[in-house]
Amino acid sequence: MWRLLVAAAAPSGDRAAMLDDLTEEYQERLASDGRAAARWYRQQVLRSLPWLLSRRYHLLIQSLSPDSLREFLVSIFVHDVRSGLRSLMGAPLLSGLVVAILALGIAANTAIFSLVNPILLRALPYEEPERLVHMFETDPSIGSFGWDMLRQSLPTIDAWRETSSFEEVAAYFYGSTAVRSGQGEARSIETGYVSANLFPMLGVQPAIGRNFSPQEDVPGDNHVVLLSDPVWRGQFGADPEIIGTSVIVDGISHVVIGVMPVEFNFPFGEIRMWKPAAFDAERWGPDQAGILTLGRLREGASREAAQAELTTIHDGLKGQYPEQLEGHGVRVIELRRALVFFHDQLRMMMLALLLASGMVLLIVCANVANLMLAWSGSRRHDIAIRAAIGAGRGRIVRQLLTENSLLAVAAAIVGTILARAGIGIVGPVIPAAIYRVGQIEVDGAAMLFTGVLAAVTAIAFGLAPALRAARVSLTETLKDSRAGAAGVGARRFSRALVFAQVAVATFLCGGAAVAIGIAQEFSGADLGFDPADVVAVQVILPSVDYPSAEELQAFQGQARAAIGAQPGVESVGWINRLPLDSASGSAVYRLPEEPAESAATPRRAELAIVTPQYFESMGITLLQGREFDLSDGRDTAPVVIVNQLLAASVWPDGNAIEEVLMVEIGSEDRQATVVGVVDNSLGGIALTGMGPQVFVPSAQRAYRSGFFTIRGSGPPAELIDSARAELASLDANLPIENVRTMETVVAQAFQPVLASRNLLSGFGVFALALAALGVYGVAAQSVSQRTHEIGVRMAIGASTGNIIGVIMRTAAGTVAVGAVVGVLAIFGLQLGLSAAVGESMGSPAMPIGIGLLLTLVAALASWVPARRATRVDPLLALRSE
Amino acid sequence: MPKGQHLAEFEQYVLLSLVRLGEGAYGAAIRREIEERTGRPVSIGAVYATLGRLADKELVESWMSDPLPVRGGRSRKHFRLTPQGDGSLRHTVNMLSRMLDGLELGDAE
Structure with a gap:
């Protein structure tokens, strides 16, 4: 020592x-x-x-010192690089294969990094973003962490402003508006309603024009808007004279006072316009908890302290508003976590993707290391000769590492190009509505990441083989005339690499299978409705033109009748929230005999407001009773339709018709008679699955925005055209923007799930192919090294079967152990996921199946060289000595 | 003698031992020589580090001896003064003796 x-x-x-x-x-x-x-x-x-x-x-x-450094660099660049290139050119097939494999691995990682970066990593583009927080009321009775967060009413926010933890408190909400500029057609634009201090608090200035002034944040004076960059470019042709132009928003003239910077999005990308919220006590009373609140912490104030302070204030408020605030708590979370919807779930998904791509890179490195090892084995003579004429060990290692670096640089370049192309495949994993900082693109940070990856891989796949190759014994190697005779150590090392590849590949395939299972569950054939031949048309009725409930309902009736009269149209319904399109509202329900406040955990159902023929148009099966019809009016007794899940849980004996259900809609407690039971169908968001549903007739609850659902036999384009024409003939100013077939809606909703499934499957297949290549390499190497031995065996009478057995056995042990380790790891993954999700994650048959698949593929991969071994001519083999 | 070629104490010892040992000056011998004469423990690392530094200043040079006349005998790395080293040592010794001229310091130990 x-x-x-x-x-x-x-x-x-x-x-x-x-x-x-x-x-x-x-x-x-x-x-x-x-x-x-x-x-x-x-x-x-x-x-x-x-x-x-x-x-x-x-x-x-x-x-x-500069001189010697320059000398060193010159010696590397001029000499090492040149001779490195020469030796790589000498083996073009191998070099090409290595670059291709590495490039795929690097591309996968770069693309996934580019995906994660804007969502989770890139700093929020605001001033001192670490001091920005989002505040929520919480109601643990609604759901678990993340699902229990509520918006606030104005009195709550006013009370929250009086704290020492915050430098500034701002508020906002958002919704759809109908916007018309000049003589153009009206369009619906998602609009953010913000308090005037919000953008200054974030530290964001419009690119053109100015921020809202406090004087504009007052009801009646708030007819000004800020446009997003895409709206300014798309709808206004990037007009530099835009400031002062007037646009009609919901029927009222507004003045454009500015354009926000490119890529500014708040609270998420689909919000394309902002106007002052002008919160007033009349509209936003204690019952109207619809406002979102965020704040800037004072220098040195902690999130925990702010939450504690707000909680104290909130507890004080409960004396004033016991009905509204009972049982509510307060939560203060980092702004990013609040803005990125499903932040926690997304993070898990991205972690899974990062992990998978990282594993792919590991396999790639192991594989390339094996290839390089085999190659350096066949170059032992060259290396020995160089050592013999005076090259030191360090010199040889440097030479080999230079070659590896050249390969890695080439792979990084190809990989970046592939990643740029592949970002289109990766991008859809994140729904457009998710908040992001900048775009999902291969940017400087991603390039840097690629560079680091390439450097790390160059060392990971190159160092061990290089060190091994440089440790040649001169006399033995030079004496040994057989090229490519690697030592026992090298063989053991390369088997370890194959073992690692098989194990990781098995695990990756298992992960992909689990993901496919989950995706299958979500995108499951059973939507509960039939999207084929259905077109959905979004219509928002401006409050200036349709101020009352009667007018809203009248328009819906006229429009349904007009569209329904068109040729090819079978039925026309209307719903306030389209399934799989956006989060739906919810209502608390109970039986009449149960007191309103008693339930510790109130039962909640998804609430939808529909017209007659909605279920017919969507192809949702009516199980009992009837659909809504014209007899359900404003002045008749309240009725509801429930889905089968709700009916079965409340009336297990099977008959729900004519039963009475208490439904709390907002602040209204409605006693309604069940007139129908429909089949379960997917509601608001794909990932939440099926739950209890309550449907209320639109005649008994008016709603300003919603979707006409039109089922027809003709081509969708004809249905859309005739619906547009009919709606325009009823009201020429009506914005009709969002027109899609239901099949598109379904495809969009499942896109993220399907895209991540496809990605993981792609990783799995790639890993499988690489593992097969690795096994093939080891078997082939063993054949070429044992040509002599095989010749002897054949000369003394070994059969073809014997020879194949001998060769395949060399790979079999390694593969078997690798597969078993991989299968065990998948079991672990299944158990872990089951524990986390609370339901079983696929059967035990799956991992075993995958293990067998891997073994089969490996057997095939080693059979090919084994087969070749049997064609060895004993005479030639023996003479080759 | 060029500027900056001032010899440190241990460097002087090493150079002097090279003169004393002549053809037999290799690492272990130099180490032992200095240790015995100064009565201070001297590490082989100090010797080699100093020889390295002196070689950088081109005051010493090394040569490999023929293998020792035994089975598996090794070649030793020997050191000798260069002409500059010789000059530098002479200069230092001259300076010291000039400084000492006429002084009575008595014995240190």
């Missing part, structure tokens, strides 16, 4: 001589007194260390 210490510290020029000197004296002393000699040796080493280290340091500094 002491000897090693000195050897490590000594400058290379003196190392051998010094060790020899030490040994010489030590042995002289050993002859007289063993113990004293050992002590002497130890002391020599310890006293030498400071001297040697300071000498090494001195030499290092010297070598870094």
